Amino acid sequence: MTSATRERGAAGGVSSGRGFWPLRDLPVLLWLFAAGVVALLHPFVPAPRWLMLHLLLLGALTHAILVWSRHFAEALLHLPPEGRAPQSRRLLLHNLGALAVITGVLTSAWSVTVAGAAAVATAVAWHGWDLGRQLRACLPARFAGTVRYYVAAACFLPVGATLGTALARDPADPWHTRILVAHVTVNLLGWVGLTVVGTLFTLWPTMLRTRMAPNAEAAARRALPVLACSVAFTAVAAALGLLPAAALGIAGYLSGLAVAASALVEPLRRKRPASFATWSIPAALAWLIGCLVVLAVGFATAATLADAARVFDWLVPFLAAGFGAQVLLGALSHLVPVALGGGPTPVRAAARVLDRAAPLRVVVTNAGLLLCAVPVPSTVRVLASMLVLASLGATPILLVAAVRTSRRAKAVPVAQRHVASEAPTRGRAAGFAGTGVAVVVLAVAAGVALDPAALSVGSSAAVGVQATGQTTTVEVVAQDMRFTPSTIRVPAGDRLVLVVTNADEDVHDLALDTGDRTERLSPGETERLDVGVVGRDVEGWCTVVGHRQMGMVLHIDVTGPASTATQVTEDHSQHSHGPSGSHDSTATETDRAEPADGSEDAAGAADSLSFLAAPPDGFQARDAALPPLDRPRVHRRTITVRDEIREVAPGITQRQWTYDGTAPGPVLHGRVGDRFVITLVNGGSIGHSIDFHAGALAPQQPMRTIAPGESLVYRFRATRAGIWMYHCSTMPMSAHIANGLFGAVVIEPRGLPPVDRSYVLVQSELYLGAQAGETDAAKVAADAPDAVVFNGYANQYDHRPLPARVGERVRVWVLDAGPNRSTSFHVVGGQFDTAWAEGAYLLDRRDHGGGGAQSLSLGPSQGGFVELTFPEAGSYPFVTHVMVDAERGAHGAFQVTPGVTR
Numbered sequence: 001m002t003s004a005t006r007e008r009g010a011a012g013g014v015s016s017g018r019g020f021w022p023l024r025d026l027p028v029l030l031w032l033f034a035a036g037v038v039a040l041l042h043p044f045v046p047a048p049r050w051l052m053l054h055l056l057l058l059g060a061l062t063h064a065i066l067v068w069s070r071h072f073a074e075a076l077l078h079l080p081p082e083g084r085a086p087q088s089r090r091l092l093l094h095n096l097g098a099l100a101v102i103t104g105v106l107t108s109a110w111s112v113t114v115a116g117a118a119a120v121a122t123a124v125a126w127h128g129w130d131l132g133r134q135l136r137a138c139l140p141a142r143f144a145g146t147v148r149y150y151v152a153a154a155c156f157l158p159v160g161a162t163l164g165t166a167l168a169r170d171p172a173d174p175w176h177t178r179i180l181v182a183h184v185t186v187n188l189l190g191w192v193g194l195t196v197v198g199t200l201f202t203l204w205p206t207m208l209r210t211r212m213a214p215n216a217e218a219a220a221r222r223a224l225p226v227l228a229c230s231v232a233f234t235a236v237a238a239a240l241g242l243l244p245a246a247a248l249g250i251a252g253y254l255s256g257l258a259v260a261a262s263a264l265v266e267p268l269r270r271k272r273p274a275s276f277a278t279w280s281i282p283a284a285l286a287w288l289i290g291c292l293v294v295l296a297v298g299f300a301t302a303a304t305l306a307d308a309a310r311v312f313d314w315l316v317p318f319l320a321a322g323f324g325a326q327v328l329l330g331a332l333s334h335l336v337p338v339a340l341g342g343g344p345t346p347v348r349a350a351a352r353v354l355d356r357a358a359p360l361r362v363v364v365t366n367a368g369l370l371l372c373a374v375p376v377p378s379t380v381r382v383l384a385s386m387l388v389l390a391s392l393g394a395t396p397i398l399l400v401a402a403v404r405t406s407r408r409a410k411a412v413p414v415a416q417r418h419v420a421s422e423a424p425t426r427g428r429a430a431g432f433a434g435t436g437v438a439v440v441v442l443a444v445a446a447g448v449a450l451d452p453a454a455l456s457v458g459s460s461a462a463v464g465v466q467a468t469g470q471t472t473t474v475e476v477v478a479q480d481m482r483f484t485p486s487t488i489r490v491p492a493g494d495r496l497v498l499v500v501t502n503a504d505e506d507v508h509d510l511a512l513d514t515g516d517r518t519e520r521l522s523p524g525e526t527e528r529l530d531v532g533v534v535g536r537d538v539e540g541w542c543t544v545v546g547h548r549q550m551g552m553v554l555h556i557d558v559t560g561p562a563s564t565a566t567q568v569t570e571d572h573s574q575h576s577h578g579p580s581g582s583h584d585s586t587a588t589e590t591d592r593a594e595p596a597d598g599s600e601d602a603a604g605a606a607d608s609l610s611f612l613a614a615p616p617d618g619f620q621a622r623d624a625a626l627p628p629l630d631r632p633r634v635h636r637r638t639i640t641v642r643d644e645i646r647e648v649a650p651g652i653t654q655r656q657w658t659y660d661g662t663a664p665g666p667v668l669h670g671r672v673g674d675r676f677v678i679t680l681v682n683g684g685s686i687g688h689s690i691d692f693h694a695g696a697l698a699p700q701q702p703m704r705t706i707a708p709g710e711s712l713v714y715r716f717r718a719t720r721a722g723i724w725m726y727h728c729s730t731m732p733m734s735a736h737i738a739n740g741l742f743g744a745v746v747i748e749p750r751g752l753p754p755v756d757r758s759y760v761l762v763q764s765e766l767y768l769g770a771q772a773g774e775t776d777a778a779k780v781a782a783d784a785p786d787a788v789v790f791n792g793y794a795n796q797y798d799h800r801p802l803p804a805r806v807g808e809r810v811r812v813w814v815l816d817a818g819p820n821r822s823t824s825f826h827v828v829g830g831q832f833d834t835a836w837a838e839g840a841y842l843l844d845r846r847d848h849g850g851g852g853a854q855s856l857s858l859g860p861s862q863g864g865f866v867e868l869t870f871p872e873a874g875s876y877p878f879v880t881h882v883m884v885d886a887e888r889g890a891h892g893a894f895q896v897t898p899g900v901t902r
Helices: 003-015 027-040 048-077 084-107 110-137 144-168 175-208 216-239 243-270 276-301 305-340 344-354 358-373 378-411 426-450 562-573 733-738 777-781
Strands: 471-479 482-484 487-491 495-502 526-533 538-541 553-559 634-649 652-659 668-671 675-682 711-717 722-727 742-748 757-766 787-790 802-805 809-818 823-827 834-837 840-843 856-858 863-869 874-880 891-897
Touching: 027 048, 027 084, 027 378, 048 084, 048 110, 048 144, 048 175, 048 305, 084 110, 084 144, 110 144, 144 175, 144 216, 175 216, 175 243, 175 276, 175 305, 216 243, 243 276, 243 305, 276 305, 276 358, 305 344, 305 358, 305 378, 344 378, 358 378, 358 426, 378 426, 471 487, 634 668, 634 787, 722 733, 722 809, 722 863, 733 757, 733 777, 742 757, 742 809, 757 802, 757 823, 809 823, 809 856, 823 863, 834 856, 856 863
Parallel strands: 471 495, 487 553, 634 675, 668 742, 757 809, 802 891
Antiparallel strands: 471 482, 495 526, 538 553, 634 652, 675 711, 722 742, 757 787, 809 863, 823 856, 823 874, 834 840, 834 863, 874 891
16 A cells, blocks of 8 residues: 555544544633633732642643543444534533632632532543443453543542532631542542553553553553552541541552553653653653652651641642643643544644654753752742743643644645654754753753852852951841841851751741851751851841841841950850850840940830830730620710820830820720710820710810819710720820820611620821830821831730630721821731721621622721621731731731631
8 A cells, every 4th residue: 555545544534533623622722721821920810829720630631531531432442433412511511610610719609619510520420420331331342441440530520529619618627628638639649640540551652652561451450449449548538637547548549550650661661752742741650659759758747737738738739730731731742643633644743843842841841840849049939930831831832833734734635745754863852851951050040140149159258357266156046037136246257157046937048148048947947057257247138038028137247356356246245265266155246236325215115116026924915805885875984194104015115195094095885876974084294185086066165175183074975876086186186196195986886786706906106205205296297107006005916816716706896096097907817798987888798799808998087897707716817908007016816716606
């Protein structure tokens, strides 16, 4: 038979069963394109990590499995091709279901998520049932065992979909973590893993164009029960929180892969990979095995479920990209040219397109992923992830180009076709691989250029100084976004050794402008950093993204000449000189120098202010609970102005003017229509007054300034609801408010539903003068507060959190007392389903609109309330989202304990 005749026969053999089929051929590309867009725009899309994983795995990979496992089953069982109608219905059901799942999760519409998950599960169960039915009915076939993998895999995905719908309800830990691990195990190792392993028994030798291993059938038969039982065992163990058992299940899965590997390695010995597809598949399996080994060790050694969750959370993206994406793209690169058909020439033409720069793409993808997995500077990791995205994204683009090339080749008359070489030469392949390595090295170099400490690049600290032969050793502690001490003084010419300990709950490191640096230190780890002989000032910082900007900086100040400098260090750093001439020190000078006159007041209280300091033992935070509502409709109260020296932050005292000894003053609570009779007594040292925003009346008499020792009676009726400010209106009003004379009156709206807890938070500013002195009026006029606080004390509710329980409805009344700064009240990890400000509902949960609010914005003297329930136990910070103010004291937390049963 001539070449032309073979071309016609091949073309005719594929034309009837193939051809362009939009519902079969387009969705994978569309899902991959959507995943790429999300990867590029991830800072601007909700839940980008979750979204990318599900676009890839639930969308693209699951669609490809439904298409190609059906194709292989028909070939292995010698079945006639299934008609387009039933397969189209399954594919449509799956794709609409996947779209509904993604939409439902992103919009928090659980019913939509449930409907979508049910559609996906139904499509896959239908697929598995149909394959099982045909497997039972067909004649004996040599590789029918592969179809059993497909049927087993299809049994797992409906379970995973059910677990996914439970996750969409966001259960509290530990169930959230348990269900998440079980969900990923069932879907990734069961649905995807079993399908991939079963397919490779027959596809892998075909891709290499060599014979199958003699033991392939036996290996497939032995591996399936091991793999399937291991998936089920791991998922159940994870759901029960049995970490050692889950580790054992993963080890069982690895043993099943080892059984299967005996049939996959044999073809590789006979034929080396020579295409993108045959390089991608081994790389994908290597990532699967490596990730499972790390996961098994992580589960076996984890002290708590939270520790295991961190390992699992870190590994999932590498499983998805390294294993899932590479398997999908590698398989498509082999299968699509064959599916396009048209004879050897069009098939090879399409394959050549998909093999363009294949070694480069494989090297960049896998080396880039490795860079992302190891501890490297964040800039290097970002550049590496961009290379991985570009490398993976090239394949879908080449798939489109391959389709066009195949069509052009088919248009050429068969007699005029010629067969070109199929694969690049070994020399060209090595060149492409070397280029890939060079690209990754350039990414590292670019990251180092942006972060010179990344590879210990910098200028020497010695700068030609004469060495003293002595060593200064300093212990440096990384904690609370600070290095302690933050300033170190060392004699010129001394050798400096830093013993760096991470006492925080986050990862930190220390990099110096000399190029010296520690490794990334996990909590509790210590590293000794030898800086060498020091002859100039040196700057240091933590390289973790954002930590340097948060204040994690270290200053090394060199004193000299050496003889004089040594004396300074001895005096202030408590060096001890041993017989070897070395000093050892665990203490150095602190950030701030003491005033020359020895008075702490001289430098002002602001110089000693630290937002990281803890209050003294026995500290009691102001009770933020809303006082109970009195039954009488007339509220009589005497309020006395007193000068009080009060602590406003740890170690910081101010002489404040107060109502009844507190700043803010006492919270008053009433209803619309209640009458208030307030007797103001001025027991202070200067004239003061009071102004109640909750009442409407001519101000001249009740709001007048009264001299020390005098009193007045202030009467008003609360005709409108709100959280109203009261304050001193004596001029300069800003200074009187800033120095403590303000408070809140809560007048409840009619019909306000009861809640489990109500709190009152009054935000105000501190303009610190001298220690134990009064407010700095110049700072007030310049609107330059030293601190912004809730209820009069910086960060007090960080140290004494406000209690709540899971499921309780909590109402938070918020008043911005100013005098100058606005607020945007926000609870980190919480969402408000009710928001009310300045007399009107902005959001009412009783409207059943399903909306939510993230913050309550208020200007000075404005107030309102928000309501929320906490979904799980934990600590929920609350802040003003004017972040500079949150970072200078307007910060606290709710401590939520396990729930209430309703």
